[in-house]
Amino acid sequence: MTVTVARSVPEALQALAADPPPEVLAGGTDFMVEVNFARRRPEAILAVSRIDALGQWQQSDGQLRLGAGVTYTQLLEPPLAELAPALAQAARTVGSPQIRNAGTIGGNLVTASPAGDTLPVLLALDAEVELASAQGTRTLPLEAFLLGPKRCARRPDELLVAVRFPAPFGRQEFVKVGTRNAMVIAVASVCVVLDPGTGQVRIALGSVGPTPLRARAAEAYLAEQLVPQGTGPTATSAFELRDGDAALAEVRRLVAEAAQPIDDHRSSAAYRRHAVGVCVARALERLLRPAPGAALGEVAA
Amino acid sequence: MTVLERPRRATRGVGVSAPRPDGVPKVRGQFQFSSDLFAEGMLWGHVLRSPHPSARIRRLDVGPAWAIDGVRAVLTAADVPGAPTYGLEIPDQPVLAADVVRYMGEPVVAVAADHPETARRAAAAVLVDYEPLDPLVDPEDAISAPPIHPDGNVFRHLRIEHGDPEARGEVVVEGTYEVGMQDQAFMGPESGLAVPAEDGGVDLYIATQWLHVDRDQVARCLGLPLEKVRLHLAGVGGAFGAREDVSIQVHLCLLALATGRPVKMVLSREDSFFSHVHRHPARIWLRHQADRQGRLVRVDARVLLDGGAYASSSTAVISNATAFATGPYRVPNATVDGWVVRTNNPPCGAMRGFGAVQACFAYEAQMDKLAAALGMDPVQLRLANALRHGDTLITGQRIEGSAPVAQVIEAAAGAPLPAVGPEALPDVALPGGAGRTATRSRVRRGVGFAVGYKNLMYSEGFDDASEARVRLELAEDGPLATVTCAAAEVGQGFVTLARQICEEELGVERVVLAPPSTARIGSAGSTSASRQTWMSGGAVAEACRAVAGRLLERAARRLGTDPGRLVLAEGAVQALEGADALSVAELLAEGPLEETVTFHHRQTEPLDERGQGDAHVAFAFAAHRAVVDVDLDLGLVKVVQIATAQDVGRVLNPLQVLGQIEGGIAQGVGLAVMEEIVLDQGRVRNPSFTDYLIPTALDMPDVAVAALVEEPEPGAPFGAKGVGEPPTISSTPAVVAAIRAATGLPLTRVPVRPADIALATPGDPRP
Known part of the structure; x- marks a missing residue:
């Protein structure tokens, strides 16, 4: 087994041009578990954690570009936590502090687990991923990148270098159900994003399908239901649902319908379907009427 | 009654919050756990396990494993020189499966190689042709199903009949309760190092709860006399019952003896889950009858435990689950049936609480149900029925x-x-x-x-004694006590307590513990059943007192008086009357003192055919x-x-x-x-x-x-x-x-x- 430690993106891409290309190791929090369980026996490894550029981020023109090596711990710290609060909320639910120090957002994307904690957030934010290779760079919308359970559109010679999405953006909530109060794989998770300017809502569901899913029927229904309180929609205005609690029940029904959960050792499909409905309704309630003075999407310490 | 914060006058001896000697090293990562062992030239072991809960082995071909470079031993059931099976109470579990596998994870082949990954790959290369069978997984079915083992499917059935079978209460509540399979989830996976010895025997360094019972089982399977198999306690990363049974002990020794080289094994977390017993899943039916005032009149119960594929300590676990099925209450009349059976589920055995946990979940749910039926406060109902000194249990035993x-x-x-x-x-x-x-x-x-x-300690007539030796000598900087005892420190704190007891009994400031080993001293019994403080603590205390007695004799000779007129206090032997005193250091100048004692608890007795007997110590x-x-x-x-x-x-x-x-x-x-x-x-x-x-x-x-x-x-x-x-x-x-x-x-x-x-x-x- 060979290990190549890349110090720059071009160096990494050159290494990936080999035939066969080496396997990419970032934080190792998924990769090494597979190695330890003998489910993965890499012949050649390309370590990318020493590439400084991958750990950096930029914000410009209302877009945030996160290098693939940005860790969960970085996501939890301001100013990133303020620019992308739901992403910070999701990062807080990942593993222990040690795991959050090592694990990266790029790793979460490439692992493409249906339970990947940041994925529903990125999906709800209409994120795009940048994939680089010796041939050049291409950009894919996240929905086109995530193909199935632990399957993504990255070619073996490509390196996922960054993920981009609008930030700051509206109001955001990430909520995750697990059988333990921390350090747990999601049984179900949801991200709800509300753009108070347009009254548009986007909903993404995790752990209830082969990939994270958008609940588009619920989104369309909400577009009809959302009514700003006061004279017109502003960044701070509260919203109401035209049909009140009945609308919330309909949202729950539509979300549950959008879910495609399975039974496994972590939970039953029936519970997952139930849980995403409850979570979307709760997240939505928090977004419609933000508590006065409360920082939106505040991350619990 | 005391609270924890009660100030203590003493700063040493029993009663103080003495710090753990291994606490700081553990927190700093400097403590040597069994997974940290090393020997020059050592090989790495790995065990191939059954992927099926029930299957016949049609053919086993180890050739492909031998073909891998660096492989030094590939052992099957045919290579076990002694008894093919082991077990804590009943030797019914194969060291390596020969014809059939009875649970997922059952060991089939043991491999040693130059590198742990080579050993894993070699094990994976072994060709095993399994014929999967329908597993027997429902413990209720197991009672009458065709036997899945020559010993049959019922490990033990016992029945307690107590009081008047006709007694009835006005208020009746009934329920069935289930407990899932819990794991001990210790942090340090099974690991150890076996070193072949020049006498043809083997030294095994292992994390365990009971060195001597492991030694007996290992020696039997190796076909070696007991003295040629020496077990030494390696750093234990938690136990909670999961290290009471043999897991990798025999495999390690077989590999070391086959290769003539030290062999180390450290299980992965996944293999660890497959190589120790778990808490018995339970299905418990209970019917409580009480009078209108809330006094329990009778309890009927049926306890069914799933023992999994092999016996382990099932027969003792069901004894507890049955005897304690009615809780810490005065129950004048009771009938309890206890069953523990064999299935193709993972073997179950000891875990903290040992049968009492399952029973308590059921009877306490019933007490709440009964309180609701009576319209009584649940705490008051419990108080009204609470056992006290002098009461009689459903096993007929009086609480002394x-x-x-x-x-x-x-x-x-x-x-x-x-x-x-x-x-x-x-x-x-x-x-x-x-x-x-x-x-x-x-x-x-x-x-x-x-x-x-x-219950505390082992029950039903078992004499679970503990041996300890205390040596008191004059070291360079004063008196030094050395305690030798095979009690396994698994995190519970015996290493702290043994020191405190020596301080208390001998007044010494310096106490060291010799490494626990079967080569040094007799059995201390198991670190389980809440017993080591009583048993090995008792052995250390008695050994200390014996040494103190010798000190007094020495002093009496020097002072020309009777030992009965002397006391040991504050590091000196002093006369009860008068000012005569000799320091411990002075007395030890004559030479060291050493005493070995075996401590026994009071004798208990087996349960009779009606489940009655003085079976428990306390x-x-x-x-x-x-x-x-x-x-x-x-x-x-x-x-x-x-x-x-x-x-x-x-x-x-x-x-x-x-x-x-x-x-x-x-x-x-x-x-x-x-x-x-x-x-x-x-x-x-x-x-x-x-x-x-x-x-x-x-x-x-x-x-x-x-x-x-x-x-x-x-x-x-x-x-x-x-x-x-x-x-x-x-x-x-x-x-x-x-x-x-x-x-x-x-x-x-x-x-x-x-x-x-x-x-x-x-x-x-x-x-």
């Missing part, structure tokens, strides 16, 4: 020792409730924790209560009051607080008692709301810490110790009772009672899963 059941109930029930409700807690402290799922208006608080008990009791917050829609639970009171006899080390209480509650909370080995037709679905969930700091409640009740136990060294198991027993039912109080649901199974609450069927009573 202390039984402060009412005291622990009253103390735990009277502890202050948490000052803050869910409305004022931070998000992360609500059900769902870091996942931020809770909406405060849908969080309901509940309070539940439970009390439980268990009992310990504890009560728990749990406060939980429940998310009614998502079924997520946060255990907010557990208040407890425990019958401890006497506190020998307050900090260690608190550690046992907190740790035991963590395991009790785990069983209540998350811990379960999930099985599907005999297959383990979650053999990892990703999916076998144990409580984190965010799941652990505040623990409020309302009282440590100190009623000295007659016959117990210093009057102290073992404290390790009681915290685990009634914490689980207290948590579930609290969840019932919050939700109104019956919740008859642990662990309580979110769906059990969130998807409760419409027929169930809802909040």
Whole structure:
């Protein structure tokens, strides 16, 4: 087994041009578990954690570009936590502090687990991923990148270098159900994003399908239901649902319908379907009427 | 009654919070665990395990494993020179499977190679042609199903018949309760190092709970005399019962003897889940009858435990589950049937609480049900029936020792409730924790209560003695005591307590413990059954007293007086009358003193055909009051607080008692709301810490110790009772009672899963 430690993106891409290309190791929090369980026996490894550029981020023109090596711990710290609060909320639910120090957002994307904690957030934010290779760079919308359970559109010679999405953006909530109060794989998770300017809502569901899913029927229904309180929609205005609690029940029904959960050792499909409905309704309630003075999407310490 | 914070005058000896000698090294990562062992030229072992819960082995071809470079040994059942099977009580478990495999994970082939990865690959290369069979997985079916082992499917059936079979009460409640399969979830996986010796024997360095019983089983399978198999305790990373059985011991020794080289093995977490026993899953039916005043009149019960594929300690676990099926209450009339059976599920055996845990979950649910039927306060019902000194158990045994059941109930029930409700807690402290799922208006608080008990030491006539040697000598800087005892330190704190006892008895400041080994001393018995403080603590105390007696004799000779006129105090032998005194150092100048003693507890007796007999040495009791917050829609639970009171006899080390209480509650909370080995037709679905969930700091409640009740136990060294198991027993039912109080649901199974609450069927009573 060979290990190549890349110090720059071009160096990494050159290494990936080999035939066969080496396997990419970032934080190792998924990769090494597979190695330890003998489910993965890499012949050649390309370590990318020493590439400084991958750990950096930029914000410009209302877009945030996160290098693939940005860790969960970085996501939890301001100013990133303020620019992308739901992403910070999701990062807080990942593993222990040690795991959050090592694990990266790029790793979460490439692992493409249906339970990947940041994925529903990125999906709800209409994120795009940048994939680089010796041939050049291409950009894919996240929905086109995530193909199935632990399957993504990255070619073996490509390196996922960054993920981009609008930030700051509206109001955001990430909520995750697990059988333990921390350090747990999601049984179900949801991200709800509300753009108070347009009254548009986007909903993404995790752990209830082969990939994270958008609940588009619920989104369309909400577009009809959302009514700003006061004279017109502003960044701070509260919203109401035209049909009140009945609308919330309909949202729950539509979300549950959008879910495609399975039974496994972590939970039953029936519970997952139930849980995403409850979570979307709760997240939505928090977004419609933000508590006065409360920082939106505040991350619990 | 005392509280933990009671100031102690002494700074040494028993009763003080002496720090652990291994505490700082463990925290700093400097402690050598069994996985850290090393020997020059050592090989690495690996065991190939059955992927099937039940299969016939049609053909086994180890050729492809030998073809791999670096492989030094590939052993099958045919290579076991001695007895082909081992077992704690009944040798029914093959060292390596020959014709059939009876559980997923059963060892089939053992490999040694130059590198651990080579060993793993070699094991994977072995060709095993299995014919999968339908696994027998339902313990109820197992009673009458065709035997899946030559010894049959029923490990033990016992029946307790007590009192008047015709007695009836006016108020009757009935229920069936289930307990899932819990794992001990120790942190340090099975690991050890076997070193072949020049005498044709072997030295095995291993993390275990009982060196001598391992030694006996290993020697038998190796076909070697006992003295040629020497077991030495390696650093133990937790046990909780999971290291009572042999796991990799025989494999390591076989590989070392076959290769003539040291062989090390460190199991992966996944293999670890497959190589130790678990807590028995249980199905328990109970019918309680009481009079209108709430006095128990009779209890009928049937306890069914799933023992899994091999016997392990099943016969003793069912004895406890049956004997304690009615709880720490006066029950004048009872009939209890206990069954433990063989299935193709993973083998089950010892785990903290040992049969008492399963029983307590069931009888405490019944006590709440009975209180509801009577319209009585559940705590008052328990007080009205609480056992006390002099009462008779359903096994006919009279409680001769202390039984402060009412005291622990009253103390735990009277502890202050948490000052803050869910409305004022931070998000992360609500059900769902870091996942931020809770909406405060849908969080309901509940309070539940439970009390439980268990025997201390082994029962039914077993003489589980302990041997200890104390040597007192004059070292360069003063008197030094050396304790030799085979008691396994598994984290419980014997290494601290043995020092405290020497300080107390001999007044010495310097005490060292020799490494526990079968080569140095006789058996100390198992570190289990809450027994080492009593048994090995007792052995150390008696050895100290014997040494002190010799010191007095020496002093008496020098002073020309009678030893009876002298006392050992403050590092000197002093005359009771007059000013004569000789320092211990002066007396030791003549030479060292050494005494070896074997400590026995009082004799017990087997149960007769009606389940009657003086079978237990002593009992310990504890009560728990749990406060939980429940998310009614998502079924997520946060255990907010557990208040407890425990019958401890006497506190020998307050900090260690608190550690046992907190740790035991963590395991009790785990069983209540998350811990379960999930099985599907005999297959383990979650053999990892990703999916076998144990409580984190965010799941652990505040623990409020309302009282440590100190009623000295007659016959117990210093009057102290073992404290390790009681915290685990009634914490689980207290948590579930609290969840019932919050939700109104019956919740008859642990662990309580979110769906059990969130998807409760419409027929169930809802909040």
